[in-house]
Amino acid sequence: MIEEQQDRCQVRCIHDDRIAQARRQALPAPETEAMAALFKAMGDPGRLKILWALAEGEMCVCDLAALLESSESAVSHQLRLLRQMALVSNRRQGQVLYYRLNDDHVHLLITMALEHIREA
Amino acid sequence: MIEEQQDRCQVRCIHDDRIAQARRQALPAPETEAMAALFKAMGDPGRLKILWALAEGEMCVCDLAALLESSESAVSHQLRLLRQMALVSNRRQGQVLYYRLNDDHVHLLITMALEHIREA
DNA sequence: CCTTTATATGAAAATATGTTCATATATTTA
């Protein structure tokens, strides 16, 4: 015999106070989204290699493609993502676009991540 | 008339010196991979919400499911990922598993990311 | 201007990620 499905909330709440507190202190949704997008952009070996290489100084697209042993088109797509996340920017000199890190946060974030994985 | 395809390297190298330098200073592949996995783990709004909530103190799975308005199964899968990345750990008290942040790096990483997106 | 070079971009194809659903496990309680 199957009981009639009761129409009550699906989600058990053990510590309502704790949940309420978490809700109060939660970040605004747009910030959470933006942060997730930032971390996601850094969450790819290829893009990380790019960022780490640019920490030493600017490079052009075909340099980066050579470094990553990947196609220039693929690198260009990755760079667009990094640009959209304000992680890198570029300057044009003739036909060549030189990419560089946008600010120090990037380098700091990578350094801190390294610390984490090295101690774990 | 289509010319016979020449068999030369696909990848143009404009600044060989710069590429060589980047190669020398590059991180070991396993570290790059581990870092990418770490950032990827943080690159999801749901998981970020979890981490941010846990920064205030430990919570159990069903608390987190209630907070995220998501299924406990989904949250459990996310927590597994965060555990694998050594971002969170848990302690059991009876039937309940309480999750907490593993160390301060996580909080620092999030704080720094916030700075980045707020200034951009 | 017509060609070449360096890069960007859109769309399709290939791949990875996240969620759901069913089921398994661990712990407490009856």
Place this chain on the structure above:
DNA sequence: TAAATATATGAACATATTTTCATATAAAGG
């Protein structure tokens, strides 16, 4: 020890991401 609770997990499905390929654009050089 059987039932209930809290959570974990595997596999299938849905969705998102990445790469590739073809084509577009922007600057420089004939």
